[in-house]
Amino acid sequence: MAKKLFVKTYGCQMNVYDSARMADVMAPHGYEPIDTVEGADLVILNTCHIREKATEKVYSELGRLRQNKDQAAREGRRMLIGVAGCVAQAEGDEIVRRAPMVDLVFGPQTYHRLPEMVVRALDRTGGRGAGVVDTDFPAEDKFDFLPEESAERGASAFLSIQEGCDKFCTFCVVPYTRGAEFSRPARAVLDEARRMIANGASEITLLGQNVNAYHGAGLDDRDWGLGRLIRHLAELPGLERIRYTTSHPRDMDADLIAAHGEVPALMPFLHLPVQSGSDRVLEAMNRKHSADDFRRIVDRLRAVRPDLALSSDFIVGFPGEGDAEFVETLRLIREVTFAQAYSFKYSARPGTPAASVEDQIPDQVKSDRLQALQQILNAQQVAFNRSKIGSVQPVLFDRKSHKPGQLIGRGPWMQSVHAEAPERLLGHLIDVRIEDGHANSLSGTVLRHDPDASEIRQTGLPPSVTHPLPPAAE
């Protein structure tokens, strides 16, 4: 009988990608993915260490899982619990000490060894004592060991092209949990993209902790930057949309910026974290760019792609951030304007340089600043969403709504778009007239869905060329 695998994912899209690969690695060993804990033979928490809250969530989830494990034992079944991802990498066997029912601990660079770890864990007699811990940064490349065959299906796919980070922002754990920067060769990326397209993907989001630092071996044996890779991906038949995340302002090079103006498949939405609008804080964060550098990059992007919408990340209450510095962040937000953003209170992470700085900011001040900042960002988001009312957007329907008869998809600017639509439109790019804009989504009416329309798009013409109606003024 097939064994059941349940993977619960926390954190960033890199973890989403890794979780899907864990399922692929276990599939040849008879493990079938399920989406609840009940009945699972192997439960994996793929964890995030970025902020204290993220880490704490893992330990409370482990508390709950303990009951499931005990219940399974009462029913005469063995349920293995694995902790993967960035908490596993950062805390290693400390996890087994704190939560002895954990059988496996493994990091983001060792999950290709999961089948042998499971065998070793099953061989262990009792449920107590040290579990199987594998948090190396191995010399071998896990991508060389991952199966090509993937069970993943869907119109929109994630493709990991770069991992790790050498930037060492003083607040961040990623360089420690994910290790040194590494780019996959262009051939491996293009092959995986082709397989994803064959499995139904028409949108691919390229992933990396520092995706635009990409410098993989190209098809001509020279190193390619992200701009070059995107131009090649754009030529793959059937690939209609390309996105990438997460980028660092320092790595927005001229070729990548130019690609935004020249590659129609590259979507007009970019997540570009700035963290702060104060040069003094940016310096203390070791971001290696100024607030004006960020403004200039945005200007250059918008010069080649005027409809580009931006998303960003902000940290408030970084050690030493005074009121004047915080106000500079608000000024930057007002000037640049964002379609969407994530903002966080600074969280001191063990082992990072900023955590041991004296000048920590009281939590109440952080909360007040976060609220003030989010008020502006939310207003900008609603204004951006409402600015789309009356326009016609190609929407890639990728899921059913809980409302019967409705589908949900994404427009070019990443907003979720809800519309009445028959299920057969799932996986298709369909023109939708936007009728309403809300805080977190848009709603509209499907204009037409003749199969010919998507065929026209597959010739690589920009989506706007095939619009029967010109987009309304925005």
Ligand code: SAH
């Ligand atoms: N590689 C990306 C960010 C990855 S982490 C980049 O360079 O921008 C995602 C976001 O989490 C960061 O952009 C930052 O805003 C936030 N973050 C990271 N460490 C944090 C910390 N210690 N406290 C609060 N927010 C943090």
Ligand code: SF4
């Ligand atoms: Fe963390 Fe900075 Fe690297 Fe982003 S660039 S992952 S914030 S260290």
Ligand code: F3S
């Ligand atoms: Fe979290 Fe690790 Fe991603 S710390 S944000 S899961 S790289």
